[in-house]
Amino acid sequence: MFVDKIVLGMATTALLGSCSMMMGGGTTYTFKHNANAADPAAMGKAVATMSGGMVSTTLTVSGLTPSKAYIAHYHAFGPASSTDPCASNGPVTLGFPGFMSDASGNASVTVSGDMTKIAGDLGAYINVHYASDPSVVPICAPVKMTKG
Numbered sequence: 601m602f603v604d605k606i607v608l609g610m611a612t613t614a615l616l617g618s619c620s621m622m623m624g625g626g627t628t629y630t631f632k633h634n635a636n637a638a639d640p641a642a643m644g645k646a647v648a649t650m651s652g653g654m655v656s657t658t659l660t661v662s663g664l665t666p667s668k669a670y671i672a673h674y675h676a677f678g679p680a681s682s683t684d685p686c687a688s689n690g691p692v693t694l695g696f697p698g699f700m701s702d703a704s705g706n707a708s709v710t711v712s713g714d715m716t717k718i719a720g721d722l723g724a725y726i727n728v729h730y731a732s733d734p735s736v737v738p739i740c741a742p743v744k745m746t747k748g
């Protein structure tokens with residue numbers, strides 16, 4: 601009986617392990633630095649997980665200016681490029697909540713939204729702006745590489 605419980609416990613752990621790996625899979629997009637001098641060490645990733653028609657996306661970023669306010673968005677493919685989403689200058693389709701970097705320049709923020717908001721060309725890239733000057737965009741993560 602004692603042995604049976606141990607075996608059952610191990611099997612349950614293994615099942616939970618594989619289940620959480622599948623659940624936590626998501627799709628990872630890597631931020632690249634734009635051609636500007638802002639936050640030269642900035643880097644990070646975006647992990648998008650889809651479930652039930654919703655998409656939850658978490659940005660994990662380092663190398664930001666410490667204790668500074670940022671904003672981030674999904675953007676649609678814009679008119680300025682059809683092969684480089686980060687240079688396409690498209691409109692915002694899904695905004696992340698505003699966030700602050702910590703004293704070490706790290707930050708994390710999550711947004712959840714309806715998948716239709718970022719379907720196809722509507723979810724071409726994710727960028728991170730200075731909240732104080734949205735024209736400053738240190739990093740961008742391409743999501744969809746080709747327009748259309």
Ligand SMILES: [Cu+2]
Pocket residue numbers: 672673674675692727728729
């Ligand atoms: Cu933006």
